[in-house]
Each structure stands twice: as C-alpha cells, then as structure tokens.
Amino acid sequence: MPDGGEAVTSEAGTGWQGDVLVVGAGTAGLPAAIFAARRGARVVVAEAEATAGGTLRRAAGHVSAAGTRLQREKGIADSPEAHAADIARITGGTADAEMVALACELAPRTVAWLDELGLDWDPASPAILHALEAYAVPRTYWGRKRAVSIAEVLVPLFEAEVAAGRITFLPGLRLTALDRAAGVVTGARFIDAEGRAHRIDAAQTVLTSGGYTANPTLFAELTHGLPLCGGAEPANTGAGLLAARAVGAMLRPARHFLPHVGGIEDPPGSHRTARADNPALMPERPPWEIWVDRNGARAMREDEPDRVTQQKALTRVPDMTFWIVWDDAIAAAAPTLLPAWRGARLDAAWNRHPAFTRADSLKALASATGIDPAGLAATVAAWNAALETGAPDPLGRQHRPMPIVQPPFFAVKNHGTTATSSGGLAVDRDCRVLEAPGRPIPGLHAAGEILGRELLSGNAFVGGMSITPALAFGRRLGEAGLVW
Ligand SMILES: Cc1cc2nc3c(=O)[nH]c(=O)nc-3n(C[C@H](O)[C@H](O)[C@H](O)COP(=O)(O)OP(=O)(O)OC[C@H]3O[C@@H](n4cnc5c(N)ncnc54)[C@H](O)[C@@H]3O)c2cc1C
Known part of the structure; x- marks a missing residue:
C-alpha cells in the first residue's frame, strides 16, 4: 500500500479523504x-x-x-488575440474558438511562471517551428532538455508540497472508477500493483x-475505426475517459x-x-524508394517538402498504412533508410519481423506483404518507364535517382502514427465535465x-497547444473559486 500523508484521514487503512482529488501527476495534474x-x-x-x-x-x-519576456527581448510584438487569430487561421476555424481564446489568454502567465521558476530555455527560442x-x-x-526541463522545475515544487504535508501523493494507484452519488462525483476507486x-x-x-x-x-472507437x-x-x-463516461460524461470523438x-x-x-x-526523413534524406498502399498504388509524394501536406495525404491512404519499396541496387547505393535498423x-x-519483407520478385513481395500484386507491378512499371523517358512524376516528386528493377526487392511496412489523443471529454469554459x-x-x-487535442488544435498540429493549456488549465483548476 502506498504511503498516506498526514493531511488526509485514512479510513481504517482502506481509503483516503481530501478536498481535492487529482488523478494523474503529469503535465496538468502537477500545477492543479x-x-x-497553496490555496x-x-x-x-x-x-x-x-x-x-x-508525458x-x-x-x-x-x-x-x-x-x-523572451519575445520582448527579441523585439517581437505579439498578443494573445493575435495568437488566437493565428490558431484560427492554422486550423481553418476547426478548434473551439472560446477555449482557444482562453488558452491564449492564460498562456503568457504560464510561460512567465516557468520563467520565474528558472526553466532553462533553449536560446534558439522563441522560434517559428x-x-x-x-x-x-x-x-x-x-527547454534545453525538451519537456524534461519543465518537469525539472515542476516536480520539485510538487515534492515540496508533499513534504510539507499539503499534498498526499499516492503513486502506484490506477483509477478504475468514479463514485457518483445523488448526481455528485464524490471520489474514485483505484487498484494498486498487488491488485x-x-x-x-x-x-x-x-x-x-x-x-x-x-x-x-478506445482509439479505434474515437477515431473512425483507424488503427492505433x-x-x-x-x-x-x-482510464479517466472511460471512468467519466461510466458516470454519464459526454465524449467528443x-x-x-x-x-x-x-x-x-x-x-x-x-x-x-x-x-x-x-x-x-525529408529534407535530411530525400527518398530513393517508393511508398505504396495496400492496392500497390503510390501512397503519396515521397519527397513532399511540406510535412503537413504529407500528413494530410496519409489520412487518405487505406488504414493509413504504406510500404516503403526498393530493390537491391538502391540498397547498395542509397544512404541508410532506417538508422535504427541496420547490420x-x-x-x-527480413521475413521474420512482419514489417520487413524481402523477396526475389515483385510478385512474391506482394504476396508476402498483402499488397495487390497487379497494382504493385503496374506502379513499379510506370515508375521505371517515367525515369527512362524523363516524364514528370504524376505526384510531382523531384528526387528520382534510380529505377526499381534488380532483385531482391524489399518492403518495410509503415503506419500513420500518433503521439496524442484527438478526442476527449466535453467540458465547459471552467473545465467542468459535461454530461x-x-x-x-x-x-x-x-x-x-x-x-482531446482537437479542442485547441482542430484539424492541425498547433505548436505548444497541448502542453501549454495542460499547464494553464491545470493551474487554473487549482486556483481560487473553481475547484471548491
Ligand atoms: C513524444 C511526444 C511529444 C510531444 N511534444 C509536445 C510538444 O512539444 N508540445 C505540446 O504542446 N505537446 C506535446 N505533446 C503532447 C503533450 O505532451 C501532452 O498532450 C501533455 O503533456 C499531456 O498532459 P496530461 O497532463 O494530460 O497527461 P500526462 O502528462 O500524460 O499525465 C497523465 C498522468 O496520469 C497518469 N495516469 C494515467 N492513467 C492513470 C490511471 N488510470 N490512474 C492514475 N493515474 C493515471 C499517467 O501515469 C500520467 O502521469 C507531445 C506528446 C508526446 C507523446
């Protein structure tokens, strides 16, 4: 059993009581x-x-x-209103305008707080990413240590509150359910490592x-059945989403x-x-290979210079899955494709890990990967013919150093990947969970x-708009008036 602090009473060793229960000691939970x-x-x-x-x-x-301060020192004029307007432009108005305005309003004092705490900013910032x-x-x-720089200033503050007995920290407890009685959430249930x-x-x-x-x-359920x-x-x-849904909370897919x-x-x-x-790997390593979908068709322009255009193109690829395909001559001539996979x-x-296929013919490559053989054959034939005649690439690709002709042939299966959750709980301006x-x-x-990332980033990745509002809304919940 984890240690209980003195600021709460233990119910015969089986439970704890507090004014505020925070579930999760991460980016938002620490400031909350x-x-x-402190209140x-x-x-x-x-x-x-x-x-x-x-995270x-x-x-x-x-x-x-x-x-x-960091902007002022570099003579950059900016305002929360301009920040919100920029997010509206980037997202084409697909983010929640009211919450974006609030997040942008709270963001400067969030960064000022990190600044006061002595965060070791990378001297290259502020920048346009x-x-x-x-x-x-x-x-x-x-920070110079990425998000660890933020953790390095926040976790000691948190630990100081724990040491002072104002926070009881219970690590190793996993939320399983919320308690709701007479309409009111009255706490939560957890399980520890011993069950x-x-x-x-x-x-x-x-x-x-x-x-x-x-x-x-849950990812498939909230993301149109897409694979995670x-x-x-x-x-x-x-777990928090599921527990909230179980007591009636609305989810936004x-x-x-x-x-x-x-x-x-x-x-x-x-x-x-x-x-x-x-x-x-653009622009560091222009692709020598082609990228095909399960129909054998080119999945997207492989040397697309704009990352966002490429990300959007991948959403139109079946299952957001594609294979990088090349031949033995490219293997000998090209710089390393996957630095973590060599030697x-x-x-x-090869042929043991399901993502890595090598075969003596394109037909065998297609059969082993599940790519449509006729589609792959037609795509490779068209690729080679265009290189021979100098015809422009139908997808606009510029970097086309070699044809794909010499066995063995190689295919590495790739997926669209995600680092954040797009959907989430529906809340109001005060971060009260809605039913x-x-x-x-x-x-x-x-x-x-x-x-959910979409609340503030809509249909785009908007720089800093996950960590900053997590810190800002967490802090706001911890401050006067909202929580109790
Ligand atoms: C590789 C990567 C890079 C990123 N880069 C950026 C970036 O540069 N800028 C940006 O704005 N965003 C970025 N993001 C997104 C951003 O980091 C997150 O959205 C944000 O940190 C999430 O904060 P959070 O407090 O909601 O969750 P977290 O920081 O993940 O905290 C959640 C906490 O809850 C705990 N927890 C989970 N389940 C339970 C349970 N059942 N019971 C008890 N506790 C539980 C977890 O262990 C964790 O400690 C990145 C994400 C990743 C993965």
Whole structure:
C-alpha cells in the first residue's frame, strides 16, 4: 500500500479523504495539485506510475505564448488575440474558438511562471517551428532538455508540497472508477500493483490522467475505426475517459485525426512505434524508394517538402498504412533508410519481423506483404518507364535517382502514427465535465490531453497547444473559486 500523508484521514487503512482529488501527476495534474495546495485545500494525488511527471518525461516540450519576456527581448510584438487569430487561421476555424481564446489568454502567465521558476530555455527560442503548420511570428519556446526541463522545475515544487504535508501523493494507484452519488462525483476507486482496491473520497475530483494513445480499442472507437500506432506513455490507457463516461460524461470523438508520417510497429502487434524508426526523413534524406498502399498504388509524394501536406495525404491512404519499396541496387547505393535498423538487427528482421519483407520478385513481395500484386507491378512499371523517358512524376516528386528493377526487392511496412489523443471529454469554459451541453457533472473537472487535442488544435498540429493549456488549465483548476 502506498504511503498516506498526514493531511488526509485514512479510513481504517482502506481509503483516503481530501478536498481535492487529482488523478494523474503529469503535465496538468502537477500545477492543479500545487495551486490547490497553496490555496489551503487538502489535496490527494493518485498516480498510476511510481513517479510524477507523466508525458513531460518524453515530450518535445514546446510551449507557445504571446507577449512574453523572451519575445520582448527579441523585439517581437505579439498578443494573445493575435495568437488566437493565428490558431484560427492554422486550423481553418476547426478548434473551439472560446477555449482557444482562453488558452491564449492564460498562456503568457504560464510561460512567465516557468520563467520565474528558472526553466532553462533553449536560446534558439522563441522560434517559428516549420515541422508543424507555422505560426506567423516566433512564439514557441522549449527547454534545453525538451519537456524534461519543465518537469525539472515542476516536480520539485510538487515534492515540496508533499513534504510539507499539503499534498498526499499516492503513486502506484490506477483509477478504475468514479463514485457518483445523488448526481455528485464524490471520489474514485483505484487498484494498486498487488491488485488491492482503494477508495479516495473528495469534494472535487480533477481528472488529469492524460489521453488514450495506449488503448487501441478506445482509439479505434474515437477515431473512425483507424488503427492505433504510436509512441505515447504506456499509462495513457484512457482510464479517466472511460471512468467519466461510466458516470454519464459526454465524449467528443475525433473529427479531424492527423497522423505523423511513418513508423514501424515494433514489437509486432504492440501498436507501438519508435521515434527513431520514423522514415519521414525529408529534407535530411530525400527518398530513393517508393511508398505504396495496400492496392500497390503510390501512397503519396515521397519527397513532399511540406510535412503537413504529407500528413494530410496519409489520412487518405487505406488504414493509413504504406510500404516503403526498393530493390537491391538502391540498397547498395542509397544512404541508410532506417538508422535504427541496420547490420545484424536488419538481417535478422527480413521475413521474420512482419514489417520487413524481402523477396526475389515483385510478385512474391506482394504476396508476402498483402499488397495487390497487379497494382504493385503496374506502379513499379510506370515508375521505371517515367525515369527512362524523363516524364514528370504524376505526384510531382523531384528526387528520382534510380529505377526499381534488380532483385531482391524489399518492403518495410509503415503506419500513420500518433503521439496524442484527438478526442476527449466535453467540458465547459471552467473545465467542468459535461454530461449534456450546458449541464456539468457536479464535483468533476478535467484538464490536459483528456480533453482531446482537437479542442485547441482542430484539424492541425498547433505548436505548444497541448502542453501549454495542460499547464494553464491545470493551474487554473487549482486556483481560487473553481475547484471548491
Ligand atoms: C513524444 C511526444 C511529444 C510531444 N511534444 C509536445 C510538444 O512539444 N508540445 C505540446 O504542446 N505537446 C506535446 N505533446 C503532447 C503533450 O505532451 C501532452 O498532450 C501533455 O503533456 C499531456 O498532459 P496530461 O497532463 O494530460 O497527461 P500526462 O502528462 O500524460 O499525465 C497523465 C498522468 O496520469 C497518469 N495516469 C494515467 N492513467 C492513470 C490511471 N488510470 N490512474 C492514475 N493515474 C493515471 C499517467 O501515469 C500520467 O502521469 C507531445 C506528446 C508526446 C507523446
């Protein structure tokens, strides 16, 4: 059993009580707990993992805000209104305008807070990030250690509150259900690593348990049946969403899912991909190979210079799955395609790992991968013919160094991947969880990725618009008036 702190009473060792229960000690949960404790609330934080930090352990750590010290020092004029207008432009109005305005309004003080805490900003920030759909002005910041830089300033604050007895931290407790009596959420149920059940009673429960990128079933349900492949925290099982739904909360399914281009599912069947396998190597390595879908057709322009255009093109590919196909001559001439798969590891993967296929003919390659053989043969023939005649590529590809003619032939299966959950819980402006439009569930709030990336990013990846609002809304929930 985890240690209970002195700020709460234990019910004969089987449960805890507090004013505020925070479920998940990650990006949103840490500020929610810290600021609730500073207001004098008795705070209990339950966390599935052994330590606090959540996705801050692995995220890129980009935060975005307008009108900051870092911008002023570089002479960049900006405002929260301009930030919100830029998000409306980037997303074509597909994000929630009211919540975007609130997030942009809260963002500068969030970055100022990190600044005051001494976050070690990368001197290259603020910058415009072109890997995402670009903001009009530099307003994105990050630490030298990516999101770990944020964790390094927040976790000590959290630990200080725990040490002072104002927060009871219960690591190793996994949320299983919320309690709702007479309409009001009165706390939650948990299970520990030994399978023992626990209960925490609280006047207010704040769900900050993250998204569902480690739950293939929920991902398919909320993302039009699309298969999940990604590299998020294993703890992001969507437990908070499911528990909230079980007590009547409304869920907003994804409307505009946008994948990252390419990732190899490894281990097979795991739904997980490693960042190092991402073959979206433009502009560092223009592709020598072709990328085909299961019909054998070219999946998209392989050397598309604009990442967002390529991500959108992948959403039109069946199952967002494509194979990178090349031949022996390309294997000998081209720079390494997959840096994490070379030498003995690659040799061992061919025809044993389901994503890696090598065959002596295109027909055998198609048969082993499940790609339509006639489609693949026609695509390769057209590719080779265009190279020979110098005809322009139908998809506009510029980099076409070699034909695909010399056996053996190779195919590596890739998926559209995701790092964040697009859909989430429906909330109002105060992050109260709704059971119907305009009808909050008393006692239940939520912040962070559990609200879904689309709330603030719509049909795009908007720089910093997951971490910044997770911190800002978490803090706001911890502050006066909203939580209790
Ligand atoms: C690789 C990667 C890069 C990213 N880069 C950026 C970026 O640069 N900028 C940006 O804005 N966004 C980025 N994101 C997204 C952003 O990091 C997340 O959306 C955000 O950190 C989520 O915050 P959160 O508080 O909702 O969840 P988390 O930080 O994941 O915290 C959730 C916590 O809840 C715990 N938990 C989960 N289930 C349970 C349960 N059943 N019971 C108890 N506890 C539970 C988890 O263990 C975790 O500690 C990135 C994401 C990834 C994966």
